Amino acid sequence: MIKLSKIYFHIDVNNAFLSWEAVKRLKEGEQIDLRTIPSAVAGDPKNRTGIILAKSKPAKDMGVKTGEPIFAAMKKCPNLLCVPPNHSYYEAESKKLRKLLEDFSDEIEPYSIDECFISYIPLLGSVMDVANSIKDRIFNELGFTVNIGISDTKYLAKVASDFEKPNKIHTLYTSEIKEKFWPLPIENMFLLGGKTAPKLKAIGIDTVGKLANTDINILKVHLKSQGEDLYNYAWGKDIDERHQRKETPKSVGHSKTSSYDLTNLEEIYSFILDVVQDTCNRLRKENMKANTITISLKTSNFKVYSSSATLDFPTNGTSEIYKDCKNIFNKMYKGEPLRLIGVSLSNLELDETTQLNLFENFSEKEHKLDKTVDNILNKFGNNHLITRGSLIHSDKNSKNNI
Numbered sequence: 001m002i003k004l005s006k007i008y009f010h011i012d013v014n015n016a017f018l019s020w021e022a023v024k025r026l027k028e029g030e031q032i033d034l035r036t037i038p039s040a041v042a043g044d045p046k047n048r049t050g051i052i053l054a055k056s057k058p059a060k061d062m063g064v065k066t067g068e069p070i071f072a073a074m075k076k077c078p079n080l081l082c083v084p085p086n087h088s089y090y091e092a093e094s095k096k097l098r099k100l101l102e103d104f105s106d107e108i109e110p111y112s113i114d115e116c117f118i119s120y121i122p123l124l125g126s127v128m129d130v131a132n133s134i135k136d137r138i139f140n141e142l143g144f145t146v147n148i149g150i151s152d153t154k155y156l157a158k159v160a161s162d163f164e165k166p167n168k169i170h171t172l173y174t175s176e177i178k179e180k181f182w183p184l185p186i187e188n189m190f191l192l193g194g195k196t197a198p199k200l201k202a203i204g205i206d207t208v209g210k211l212a213n214t215d216i217n218i219l220k221v222h223l224k225s226q227g228e229d230l231y232n233y234a235w236g237k238d239i240d241e242r243h244q245r246k247e248t249p250k251s252v253g254h255s256k257t258s259s260y261d262l263t264n265l266e267e268i269y270s271f272i273l274d275v276v277q278d279t280c281n282r283l284r285k286e287n288m289k290a291n292t293i294t295i296s297l298k299t300s301n302f303k304v305y306s307s308s309a310t311l312d313f314p315t316n317g318t319s320e321i322y323k324d325c326k327n328i329f330n331k332m333y334k335g336e337p338l339r340l341i342g343v344s345l346s347n348l349e350l351d352e353t354t355q356l357n358l359f360e361n362f363s364e365k366e367h368k369l370d371k372t373v374d375n376i377l378n379k380f381g382n383n384h385l386i387t388r389g390s391l392i393h394s395d396k397n398s399k400n401n402i
Contacts, residue, residue, distance in 0.1 A: 007152055008118070008150070008154050010115065010117050010160065011115065011116055011134065011146050012147045012148075012161040014145045014165055014166035014167065015056065016113065016144075017053050020144060021054075021086065023143040034083070038079055038081065040053070040056065040073065042070050042085075051067055051069055052068050052070065053085055057166075059073075062076055064076055087313055098110065103137075104124060105119050106119075117154050132169065139167070147167070147169070149170055149172065150173075156181070156236045177235070181234075182208050183208070183209060184207065186208060186210075189234070192233075199223065216228060216231045251346035252282045253343060254282065255340055255343070256271065256340065258271065258339050261300050272326060275341055276325055280318045287350060288316065288349065290311070290314060293308065293343065294344040295308075296340075296343075298338065298340035299337060299338055306332075307328050309327075314349055
């Protein structure tokens with residue numbers, strides 16, 4: 001019997017968006033369960049634009065992949081049934097899940113909209129009895145299935161939940177890594193990016209076990225600090241066991257003062273974009289995403305007022321936050337000459353870069369643009385004319401303009 005001071009469960013909803021959509025439609029009287037046919041939740045099914053956000057197992061078996069364009073998925077699976085996403089409903093289902101888990105633990109740590117960690121409480125029964133109770137209650141009360149990974153570290157619990165799916169429970173204690181973890185192909189290692197695997201294979205490392213038994217200094221030569229991280233992950237260690245995390249910021253903000261009165265709407269929008277770029281750059285440096293935006297304005301008469309809005313989904317994308325900022329501004333602006341504009345992003349959460357944020361129908365082009373602008377800002381500062389022409393030009397014909 002394994003005796004541990006603390007055990008973690010990682011609860012992961014199977015095909016979350018697709019499952020939640022299927023449950024919703026069945027409750028509304030539909031006869032077909034989306035999970036049993038080739039189907040997907042996608043950006044804009046009507047116009048066949050956007051990306052696949054989630055897919056059923058039959059669709060997966062036909063080669064459909066999360067994150068690929070709808071038209072590409074339809075080529076592989078012509079009979080693919082695509083349905084639009086319902087973000088507010090998915091958020092509500094996520095909250096129901098966390099509420100249910102409160103009956104099993106007083107330590108619940110959300111990891112993403114469809115995943116969370118909880119600490120096991122021995123008083124409720126054996127590890128497997130509690131895990132089965134959680135799994136069964138979720139299915140019976142909420143209608144969808146989950147995988148549960150169990151370990152003495154969060155990292156290994158996450159790895160375990162990705163073993164055979166769906167509706168399964170797996171353990172991966174540190175005492176089991178040689179048997180269950182080390183034989184896995186290096187590509188299957190959680191938090192190892194797609195560009196890193198070829199680098200490791202080039203030096204003969206093709207399994208997690210080979211990584212774990214490679215001299216850490218060799219890994220550092222090839223992968224720098226990431227090499228040490230991966231080495232420790234291969235041994236089942238959590239990051240917070242190795243070094244103290246810096247304190248997570250509660251908000252990130254930036255403001256900019258004008259030397260003259262701002263009255264022209266297009267110029268004000270450009271000013272807002274400048275502030276948003278700097279704020280989002282700071283947000284991405286912190287590896288965070290924001291759920292709430294606050295805009296502050298100071299008039300030429302030194303009157304200050306502000307307005308906030310909660311986003312439909314967390315993001316750190318400049319274009320997304322800029323559009324939301326513009327909408328907030330349009331509702332609050334009273335036409336006075338402005339001297340200062342500030343943007344604050346709060347209600348932050350970690351940006352897990354290894355996961356596709358399914359709420360963000362955010363193109364690779366936008367991600368690359370954010371990265372490019374970040375590099376410029378980090379190197380030269382925000383004293384250059386770094387603006388996004390497409391966003392500024394779109395303001396001229398925007399229906400949101402005053």
